[in-house]
Amino acid sequence: MADRAYFSEPMRHGRPYVSDVFRGRGHGNEPIVAVSAPLFDAEGRMAGVVEGSMLSDDVVRIRTGLMARGDLALLLLDGAGQVVHASAGLPFAPLDRLPPDRLRTVLEQADGRTLHRLAGLYADGASGLLVATVTPLGWRIAVIVPEARLRGELLLDLFKLLLPALLAVVAVWWVSARVARRFVDPLREVIARLRLFAFHADPQPIRLAGAPRELAELAEAFNHLIDRLGRAFRDVNQALAVQKRLREQLERVVAEREQEIARRTEELRLAVDALREDSLTDALTGVGNYRGYRLALDRLWAQALERGMPLAALVIDIDYFKFYNDSLGHPEGDQCLRAVAAILRDLARRERAELGRSGGEEFVLLLPDRDSAAAARVAEQVRRAVETAAMPHPDSPSGRVTVSVGYASRGPGDERGAEALIAAADQALYRAKREGRNRIAGAA
Numbered sequence: 001m002a003d004r005a006y007f008s009e010p011m012r013h014g015r016p017y018v019s020d021v022f023r024g025r026g027h028g029n030e031p032i033v034a035v036s037a038p039l040f041d042a043e044g045r046m047a048g049v050v051e052g053s054m055l056s057d058d059v060v061r062i063r064t065g066l067m068a069r070g071d072l073a074l075l076l077l078d079g080a081g082q083v084v085h086a087s088a089g090l091p092f093a094p095l096d097r098l099p100p101d102r103l104r105t106v107l108e109q110a111d112g113r114t115l116h117r118l119a120g121l122y123a124d125g126a127s128g129l130l131v132a133t134v135t136p137l138g139w140r141i142a143v144i145v146p147e148a149r150l151r152g153e154l155l156l157d158l159f160k161l162l163l164p165a166l167l168a169v170v171a172v173w174w175v176s177a178r179v180a181r182r183f184v185d186p187l188r189e190v191i192a193r194l195r196l197f198a199f200h201a202d203p204q205p206i207r208l209a210g211a212p213r214e215l216a217e218l219a220e221a222f223n224h225l226i227d228r229l230g231r232a233f234r235d236v237n238q239a240l241a242v243q244k245r246l247r248e249q250l251e252r253v254v255a256e257r258e259q260e261i262a263r264r265t266e267e268l269r270l271a272v273d274a275l276r277e278d279s280l281t282d283a284l285t286g287v288g289n290y291r292g293y294r295l296a297l298d299r300l301w302a303q304a305l306e307r308g309m310p311l312a313a314l315v316i317d318i319d320y321f322k323f324y325n326d327s328l329g330h331p332e333g334d335q336c337l338r339a340v341a342a343i344l345r346d347l348a349r350r351e352r353a354e355l356g357r358s359g360g361e362e363f364v365l366l367l368p369d370r371d372s373a374a375a376a377r378v379a380e381q382v383r384r385a386v387e388t389a390a391m392p393h394p395d396s397p398s399g400r401v402t403v404s405v406g407y408a409s410r411g412p413g414d415e416r417g418a419e420a421l422i423a424a425a426d427q428a429l430y431r432a433k434r435e436g437r438n439r440i441a442g443a444a
Contacts (some may be wrong), residue, residue, distance in 0.1 A: 006034035010049045014038050018137055020078035021056050021094055031056040031094035033084065056084045056094045071149050073128070077107060079138035090144070091123040107132050107140050113164060117147065131167050143167050149191075282357045284334055285341035293356025293364050300354060300366050301418040304411075311418075312375035312409035314365040315425040316344065316382060319402045319437040321361035323395035336391060336401060337361065343385050351378055364422070372442055375407040379440040387438065404432040408443035 009017040019034040036051035073087035077098075086092035098104040106116050112133030121128035121144060132142040205226065206219040280292030288296060297313075304311040318324075318340060325333040341355075344363055348355040354366040365382070367375060382405050391401040406429030410421045424443035432441035 006036040006051050007049050010036050010038040020080045021082050021084045073144040075142040077140040089122050110134050110140055285338055285357055287341050288356035296354040297418050300368050308412050309369045310371050310409050310411040312367040312370035313421050313425040314379050315406045315429045316363040316403050318361040320396045324393055327395050372409040375409050379405040379407045383440055402438035404437045405440040406432055
């Protein structure tokens with residue numbers, strides 16, 4: 001056995017010795033830790049070495065049981081960096097060496113004060129919070145708690161406060177089951193109540209019967225905080241409820257006002273459209289009145305100039321209309337005007353033209369993009385359509401209502417303008433009448 005350090009070291013130095021974890025020759029070849037001390041005779045001479053071995057799990061079994069009830073995990077490394085013990089849930093076994101990762105770096109720099117958050121610390125991939133320290137033997141002790149165990153900055157601060165004390169207790173190996181129960185159970189109650197406070201508006205106060213004075217004071221402080229925050233939460237909820245009701249009432253009023261404004265706006269638009277239509281429409285015939293015809297003339301002439309296309313005009317007059325009125329009366333004359341206007345309106349729709357009653361029995365038809373030849377064709381269609389309608393006229397040589405049509409076309413290069421176009425068509429109309437009526441005549 002002389003090759004074993006637990007014999008050679010006490011013999012060489014005369015001091016007790018604790019070995020690193022190793023796989024023993026007995027004990028089922030399981031990881032063990034050896035503890036040995038020198039023996040001296042009455043004269044102080046070295047007389048031998050006494051040695052005992054224990055399984056690595058037995059080194060910390062009592063303490064790890066207490067820690068498991070608080071959801072804490074223990075990781076113990078010997079002086080050589082080998083795992084002596086790892087609590088259930090940690091991905092390590094005795095005699096393992098930690099890989100060169102952040103956990104190993106944290107343990108090598110352990111100071112007993114710094115709290116570290118490490119991802120994937122548990123075998124299931126969960127993260128944990130860790131504090132580590134170094135024992136007088138050079139072993140490293142790490143206490144670990146699941147990150148999910150502590151939620152919120154308040155619990156994290158509480159954990160930072162209590163964990164170093166717990167670590168110190170573990171490091172000196174004097175924690176007892178009774179002391180652990182006095183702290184762990186009240187702490188669990190505090191955490192449970194804080195969880196309720198995080199997710200519920202009105203949690204129950206914390207009651208810690210038989211808890212240490214420090215935790216009882218902490219619970220009392222939390223109870224005051226919960227009470228104040230609960231009242232504030234209720235006040236805020238009431239204010240929000242009032243605000244919501246006022247907002248809903250305002251939204252309803254605004255919606256009703258918007259609907260009323262939209263309705264009134266639509267009514268006004270329709271009234272304006274109707275007024276505009278009335279102001280531009282001849283009440284008797286339903287075609288454009290003199291004002292409407294003049295506005296159409298100005299618009300179409302401007303378009304002709306812009307597009308570089310000609311504009312044609314037809315001036316149409318009902319033949320012998322005065323005799324018609326004198327013979328049959330004004331009501332029949334009005335009916336005749338409406339009938340002729342209907343014929344002209346239908347033809348204007350087909351030819352995409354603008355029609356207006358310029359006065360009395362005279363109408364004007366404006367034809368965009370038409371030269372003289374096209375205007376003559378449309379003028380003949382007008383004359384023929386009225387004649388074909390065969391409306392009786394007792395004082396006309398033909399015995400029916402006929403029209404005379406004068407037409408003219410002017411291009412954008414004509415500097416005489418729209419007035420000259422109408423004047424030319426009007427002159428052509430007079431020639432048609434002089435030549436016997438019921439005919440068309442073009443401007444020179």
